[in-house]
Amino acid sequence: MYNISARNVNEAFCRGLHLFKNGSFVNKVSPRGKETLEYIGPVCTVYHNPTEKVLLYKDRDANPFFHFFESLWILAGTRDVAFLEQFNSKIREYSDDGKVFHGAYGYRLRHHFGINQIEYVVDLLKREPDTRRAVLQIWDSKVDLNSGLDLPCNDIIFLKIREGRLNMTVCCRSNDVIWGAYGANVVQFGTLIEYLAAKIGCEVGKYTQISDSFHIYSELPLWKELEKDDRMFPFTDPYTLGIVSPFPMVTVPEEFDTDLVMFMENMDTSRIYKNKFFNMVARPMWYLWKRHKEEKDGLKYINLIQATDWKMGVKMWLERREVSE
Secondary structure, three states: EEEEEEEEEEHHHHHHHOOOOOOOOEEEEHHHHEEEEEEEEOOOEEEEOOOOOOOOOOOHOOOOHHHHHHHHHHHHOEEHHHHOOOOOOOHHHOOOOOOOOOOHHHHHHHHHHOOOOHOOOOOOHHHHOOOEEEEEEEOHHHHOOOOOOOOOOOEEOOOOOOEEEEEEEEEEEEHHHHHHHHHHHHHHHHHHEEEEHHHOEEEEEEEEEEEEEEEEEEOOOOHHHOOOOOOOOOOOOHHHOOOOOOOOOOOOOHHHHHHHHHHHHHHOOOOOOHHHEEEEEHHHHHHHHHHHHHHHHHHHHHOOOOHHHHHHHHHHHHHHHHHHH
Protein backbone atom coordinates (compact mmCIF):
# COMPACT_ATOMS: atom_id res chain seq x y z
CA MET A 1 0.00 0.00 0.00
CA TYR A 2 1.26 3.46 -0.90
CA ASN A 3 0.70 6.15 1.74
CA ILE A 4 0.08 9.83 1.06
CA SER A 5 0.22 12.10 4.10
CA ALA A 6 -1.16 15.55 3.34
CA ARG A 7 -2.26 18.65 5.15
CA ASN A 8 -5.34 18.95 2.94
CA VAL A 9 -6.91 18.18 -0.42
CA ASN A 10 -4.65 20.53 -2.39
CA GLU A 11 -1.46 18.80 -1.27
CA ALA A 12 -3.07 15.36 -1.64
CA PHE A 13 -4.24 16.14 -5.18
CA CYS A 14 -0.73 16.98 -6.33
CA ARG A 15 0.86 13.99 -4.59
CA GLY A 16 -1.80 11.62 -5.89
CA LEU A 17 -1.41 12.71 -9.52
CA HIS A 18 2.37 12.53 -9.18
CA LEU A 19 2.08 8.74 -8.80
CA PHE A 20 0.91 8.55 -12.42
CA LYS A 21 3.41 10.97 -13.94
CA ASN A 22 5.93 8.43 -15.23
CA GLY A 23 3.72 5.34 -15.31
CA SER A 24 6.27 3.11 -13.58
CA PHE A 25 3.86 1.69 -11.01
CA VAL A 26 0.71 1.73 -13.10
CA ASN A 27 -1.31 -1.03 -14.75
CA LYS A 28 -3.48 -0.47 -17.81
CA VAL A 29 -6.95 -1.96 -17.46
CA SER A 30 -10.30 -1.43 -19.19
CA PRO A 31 -13.27 -1.94 -16.83
CA ARG A 32 -16.55 -1.41 -18.68
CA GLY A 33 -14.51 -0.68 -21.80
CA LYS A 34 -12.91 2.50 -20.38
CA GLU A 35 -9.13 2.69 -20.73
CA THR A 36 -7.81 3.22 -17.24
CA LEU A 37 -4.47 3.76 -15.53
CA GLU A 38 -4.56 2.00 -12.14
CA TYR A 39 -1.90 2.19 -9.45
CA ILE A 40 -0.40 -1.24 -8.72
CA GLY A 41 -1.80 -1.45 -5.19
CA PRO A 42 -4.14 0.30 -2.77
CA VAL A 43 -3.40 3.92 -1.93
CA CYS A 44 -3.99 5.41 1.51
CA THR A 45 -4.47 9.19 1.74
CA VAL A 46 -4.37 10.76 5.21
CA TYR A 47 -5.77 14.28 5.57
CA HIS A 48 -4.48 15.99 8.70
CA ASN A 49 -6.82 18.96 8.21
CA PRO A 50 -9.93 17.48 6.56
CA THR A 51 -11.99 20.65 6.95
CA GLU A 52 -9.60 22.26 4.43
CA LYS A 53 -11.52 20.55 1.66
CA VAL A 54 -11.90 23.05 -1.18
CA LEU A 55 -9.72 22.08 -4.15
CA LEU A 56 -8.07 25.31 -5.29
CA TYR A 57 -5.73 24.03 -8.00
CA LYS A 58 -6.83 26.36 -10.78
CA ASP A 59 -6.35 24.11 -13.79
CA ARG A 60 -8.44 21.35 -12.23
CA ASP A 61 -11.44 23.72 -12.51
CA ALA A 62 -13.39 21.93 -9.76
CA ASN A 63 -17.07 22.89 -9.65
CA PRO A 64 -17.48 24.32 -6.13
CA PHE A 65 -21.27 24.55 -6.38
CA PHE A 66 -21.68 20.87 -7.17
CA HIS A 67 -19.26 19.77 -4.44
CA PHE A 68 -20.76 22.10 -1.83
CA PHE A 69 -24.42 21.28 -2.39
CA GLU A 70 -23.84 17.58 -2.90
CA SER A 71 -22.29 17.40 0.58
CA LEU A 72 -25.45 18.95 2.10
CA TRP A 73 -27.61 16.63 -0.02
CA ILE A 74 -25.73 13.69 1.50
CA LEU A 75 -26.04 14.99 5.07
CA ALA A 76 -29.78 15.39 4.54
CA GLY A 77 -30.06 11.71 3.58
CA THR A 78 -31.76 12.30 0.23
CA ARG A 79 -31.30 10.53 -3.11
CA ASP A 80 -33.25 12.51 -5.72
CA VAL A 81 -31.62 13.22 -9.06
CA ALA A 82 -33.33 16.56 -9.68
CA PHE A 83 -31.52 18.44 -6.93
CA LEU A 84 -27.99 17.46 -8.01
CA GLU A 85 -28.82 17.86 -11.68
CA GLN A 86 -29.07 21.61 -11.10
CA PHE A 87 -25.30 21.70 -10.59
CA ASN A 88 -24.19 18.86 -12.86
CA SER A 89 -26.19 18.34 -16.04
CA LYS A 90 -24.62 14.92 -16.72
CA ILE A 91 -25.37 13.41 -13.30
CA ARG A 92 -28.68 11.89 -14.50
CA GLU A 93 -26.65 9.48 -16.66
CA TYR A 94 -25.69 7.62 -13.48
CA SER A 95 -29.26 6.99 -12.34
CA ASP A 96 -31.02 3.79 -13.37
CA ASP A 97 -34.46 5.41 -13.54
CA GLY A 98 -33.64 9.12 -13.84
CA LYS A 99 -35.42 9.86 -10.56
CA VAL A 100 -33.26 8.57 -7.70
CA PHE A 101 -29.74 7.28 -7.18
CA HIS A 102 -29.47 3.63 -6.21
CA GLY A 103 -26.33 4.04 -4.08
CA ALA A 104 -26.75 7.56 -2.65
CA TYR A 105 -24.47 7.76 0.39
CA GLY A 106 -26.72 9.88 2.59
CA TYR A 107 -29.78 7.74 1.93
CA ARG A 108 -27.77 4.61 2.69
CA LEU A 109 -26.55 6.09 5.98
CA ARG A 110 -29.90 7.41 7.18
CA HIS A 111 -32.61 5.19 5.66
CA HIS A 112 -31.61 2.23 3.50
CA PHE A 113 -30.89 -0.34 6.23
CA GLY A 114 -33.90 0.55 8.36
CA ILE A 115 -31.81 2.50 10.86
CA ASN A 116 -30.42 6.02 10.98
CA GLN A 117 -26.79 4.97 11.24
CA ILE A 118 -25.59 8.54 11.75
CA GLU A 119 -27.77 9.08 14.81
CA TYR A 120 -26.71 5.67 16.12
CA VAL A 121 -22.95 6.32 15.93
CA VAL A 122 -23.32 9.79 17.40
CA ASP A 123 -25.14 8.32 20.40
CA LEU A 124 -22.65 5.44 20.67
CA LEU A 125 -19.58 7.67 20.60
CA LYS A 126 -21.11 10.01 23.17
CA ARG A 127 -21.73 7.08 25.53
CA GLU A 128 -18.54 5.17 24.79
CA PRO A 129 -15.86 7.52 23.41
CA ASP A 130 -13.22 4.73 23.44
CA THR A 131 -15.33 2.30 21.42
CA ARG A 132 -14.05 0.57 18.28
CA ARG A 133 -17.55 -0.40 17.15
CA ALA A 134 -18.67 2.83 15.50
CA VAL A 135 -19.07 1.63 11.91
CA LEU A 136 -21.15 3.11 9.09
CA GLN A 137 -22.15 0.76 6.28
CA ILE A 138 -22.85 1.88 2.71
CA TRP A 139 -22.38 -1.24 0.56
CA ASP A 140 -25.30 -3.68 0.62
CA SER A 141 -24.46 -7.09 -0.86
CA LYS A 142 -28.15 -7.93 -1.23
CA VAL A 143 -28.66 -5.26 -3.85
CA ASP A 144 -25.20 -4.16 -4.98
CA LEU A 145 -23.86 -7.42 -6.40
CA ASN A 146 -26.18 -6.98 -9.36
CA SER A 147 -25.20 -4.63 -12.16
CA GLY A 148 -26.37 -1.03 -12.10
CA LEU A 149 -25.33 2.49 -13.06
CA ASP A 150 -24.83 3.75 -9.53
CA LEU A 151 -23.08 1.31 -7.21
CA PRO A 152 -21.44 2.83 -4.13
CA CYS A 153 -17.70 3.38 -4.53
CA ASN A 154 -17.13 4.29 -0.87
CA ASP A 155 -18.43 1.32 1.08
CA ILE A 156 -17.64 1.39 4.80
CA ILE A 157 -16.63 4.01 7.36
CA PHE A 158 -14.84 3.45 10.66
CA LEU A 159 -15.00 6.08 13.40
CA LYS A 160 -13.13 6.39 16.66
CA ILE A 161 -12.28 9.11 19.16
CA ARG A 162 -8.68 9.34 20.34
CA GLU A 163 -7.17 12.14 22.41
CA GLY A 164 -10.44 14.06 22.13
CA ARG A 165 -10.49 14.01 18.33
CA LEU A 166 -12.76 12.13 15.96
CA ASN A 167 -10.82 10.11 13.37
CA MET A 168 -12.51 8.65 10.32
CA THR A 169 -11.37 5.93 7.90
CA VAL A 170 -13.26 5.45 4.64
CA CYS A 171 -12.74 2.30 2.57
CA CYS A 172 -13.28 2.80 -1.15
CA ARG A 173 -13.42 -0.03 -3.69
CA SER A 174 -13.00 2.23 -6.74
CA ASN A 175 -11.54 5.73 -6.65
CA ASP A 176 -11.16 7.96 -9.68
CA VAL A 177 -8.27 10.22 -8.65
CA ILE A 178 -9.32 13.38 -10.49
CA TRP A 179 -13.10 13.47 -10.10
CA GLY A 180 -13.63 11.26 -7.06
CA ALA A 181 -10.82 11.04 -4.53
CA TYR A 182 -9.63 14.64 -4.64
CA GLY A 183 -12.80 16.16 -5.99
CA ALA A 184 -16.14 15.00 -4.62
CA ASN A 185 -15.01 12.55 -1.93
CA VAL A 186 -12.93 14.92 0.16
CA VAL A 187 -15.83 17.39 0.35
CA GLN A 188 -18.37 14.64 1.07
CA PHE A 189 -16.42 13.06 3.91
CA GLY A 190 -14.70 16.22 5.11
CA THR A 191 -18.21 17.58 5.65
CA LEU A 192 -19.35 14.36 7.34
CA ILE A 193 -16.48 14.23 9.84
CA GLU A 194 -16.99 17.88 10.77
CA TYR A 195 -20.72 17.32 11.26
CA LEU A 196 -20.22 14.17 13.36
CA ALA A 197 -17.54 15.75 15.55
CA ALA A 198 -19.78 18.72 16.29
CA LYS A 199 -22.77 16.49 17.09
CA ILE A 200 -20.64 14.31 19.38
CA GLY A 201 -18.93 17.29 21.01
CA CYS A 202 -15.29 16.66 20.13
CA GLU A 203 -12.63 18.04 17.82
CA VAL A 204 -12.06 16.97 14.21
CA GLY A 205 -9.16 14.56 13.83
CA LYS A 206 -7.73 12.84 10.75
CA TYR A 207 -9.61 11.58 7.73
CA THR A 208 -8.05 8.53 6.07
CA GLN A 209 -9.18 7.34 2.65
CA ILE A 210 -8.15 3.82 1.61
CA SER A 211 -8.57 3.47 -2.16
CA ASP A 212 -8.37 -0.12 -3.38
CA SER A 213 -8.48 0.78 -7.07
CA PHE A 214 -6.76 4.16 -7.34
CA HIS A 215 -7.10 5.14 -10.97
CA ILE A 216 -7.30 7.73 -13.73
CA TYR A 217 -9.23 7.48 -16.99
CA SER A 218 -6.38 7.83 -19.49
CA GLU A 219 -8.49 9.33 -22.30
CA LEU A 220 -9.81 12.13 -20.11
CA PRO A 221 -8.75 15.44 -21.74
CA LEU A 222 -8.18 17.01 -18.32
CA TRP A 223 -5.70 14.25 -17.42
CA LYS A 224 -3.77 14.85 -20.64
CA GLU A 225 -3.41 18.50 -19.61
CA LEU A 226 -2.50 17.78 -15.99
CA GLU A 227 -0.02 15.09 -16.99
CA LYS A 228 2.08 17.73 -18.76
CA ASP A 229 1.75 20.34 -15.99
CA ASP A 230 5.23 20.85 -14.50
CA ARG A 231 3.95 23.52 -12.08
CA MET A 232 2.34 20.95 -9.85
CA PHE A 233 5.42 20.67 -7.64
CA PRO A 234 6.14 22.69 -5.67
CA PHE A 235 2.57 23.88 -5.06
CA THR A 236 1.74 25.78 -1.89
CA ASP A 237 -1.99 25.96 -1.43
CA PRO A 238 -3.91 29.02 -0.18
CA TYR A 239 -4.70 27.33 3.16
CA THR A 240 -1.01 26.91 3.94
CA LEU A 241 -0.32 30.50 2.90
CA GLY A 242 -3.06 31.74 5.24
CA ILE A 243 -5.01 33.28 2.37
CA VAL A 244 -8.13 31.20 3.05
CA SER A 245 -9.51 29.18 5.95
CA PRO A 246 -12.53 26.95 6.64
CA PHE A 247 -15.77 28.43 7.97
CA PRO A 248 -17.23 26.49 10.95
CA MET A 249 -20.22 24.52 9.72
CA VAL A 250 -21.99 23.68 13.00
CA THR A 251 -22.32 26.43 15.59
CA VAL A 252 -25.53 25.22 17.27
CA PRO A 253 -25.42 21.39 17.09
CA GLU A 254 -28.92 20.97 18.54
CA GLU A 255 -30.40 23.07 15.73
CA PHE A 256 -28.24 22.04 12.79
CA ASP A 257 -30.44 19.20 11.54
CA THR A 258 -33.53 21.43 11.63
CA ASP A 259 -31.67 24.17 9.76
CA LEU A 260 -30.43 21.66 7.20
CA VAL A 261 -33.92 20.32 6.49
CA MET A 262 -35.38 23.82 6.15
CA PHE A 263 -32.59 24.94 3.85
CA MET A 264 -32.76 21.89 1.61
CA GLU A 265 -36.56 22.06 1.36
CA ASN A 266 -36.87 25.75 0.57
CA MET A 267 -33.42 27.15 -0.36
CA ASP A 268 -34.84 30.35 1.11
CA THR A 269 -32.45 33.29 0.74
CA SER A 270 -34.34 35.39 3.30
CA ARG A 271 -34.71 32.93 6.18
CA ILE A 272 -32.52 33.43 9.26
CA TYR A 273 -30.95 30.20 10.53
CA LYS A 274 -29.56 29.29 13.94
CA ASN A 275 -26.29 28.08 12.42
CA LYS A 276 -24.31 30.93 10.85
CA PHE A 277 -23.04 28.60 8.14
CA PHE A 278 -26.41 28.66 6.39
CA ASN A 279 -26.74 32.43 6.65
CA MET A 280 -23.19 33.32 5.65
CA VAL A 281 -22.14 30.50 3.32
CA ALA A 282 -24.92 28.18 2.07
CA ARG A 283 -27.50 30.88 1.38
CA PRO A 284 -25.03 33.14 -0.52
CA MET A 285 -23.70 30.15 -2.46
CA TRP A 286 -27.23 29.37 -3.62
CA TYR A 287 -27.87 33.01 -4.53
CA LEU A 288 -24.67 33.22 -6.61
CA TRP A 289 -25.55 30.00 -8.37
CA LYS A 290 -28.96 31.34 -9.34
CA ARG A 291 -27.44 34.62 -10.51
CA HIS A 292 -24.90 32.75 -12.62
CA LYS A 293 -27.52 30.52 -14.25
CA GLU A 294 -30.09 33.24 -14.83
CA GLU A 295 -28.07 36.43 -15.39
CA LYS A 296 -24.44 35.33 -15.81
CA ASP A 297 -23.40 37.86 -13.17
CA GLY A 298 -22.66 35.80 -10.07
CA LEU A 299 -19.20 37.39 -9.75
CA LYS A 300 -20.82 40.71 -8.86
CA TYR A 301 -22.01 39.15 -5.61
CA ILE A 302 -18.91 37.16 -4.68
CA ASN A 303 -18.34 39.10 -1.44
CA LEU A 304 -21.59 37.75 -0.01
CA ILE A 305 -19.82 34.42 0.65
CA GLN A 306 -18.19 34.66 4.06
CA ALA A 307 -16.19 31.42 3.83
CA THR A 308 -12.89 32.52 2.29
CA ASP A 309 -12.08 29.07 0.88
CA TRP A 310 -15.43 28.58 -0.86
CA LYS A 311 -15.33 32.20 -1.97
CA MET A 312 -11.99 31.64 -3.71
CA GLY A 313 -13.20 28.40 -5.28
CA VAL A 314 -16.35 30.05 -6.60
CA LYS A 315 -14.41 33.06 -7.88
CA MET A 316 -11.94 30.88 -9.81
CA TRP A 317 -14.74 28.82 -11.33
CA LEU A 318 -16.96 31.75 -12.31
CA GLU A 319 -14.09 33.74 -13.80
CA ARG A 320 -13.63 31.01 -16.41
CA ARG A 321 -17.28 31.31 -17.41
CA GLU A 322 -18.62 34.79 -16.79
CA VAL A 323 -15.62 36.91 -17.72
CA SER A 324 -15.21 35.10 -21.02
CA GLU A 325 -18.89 35.56 -21.76
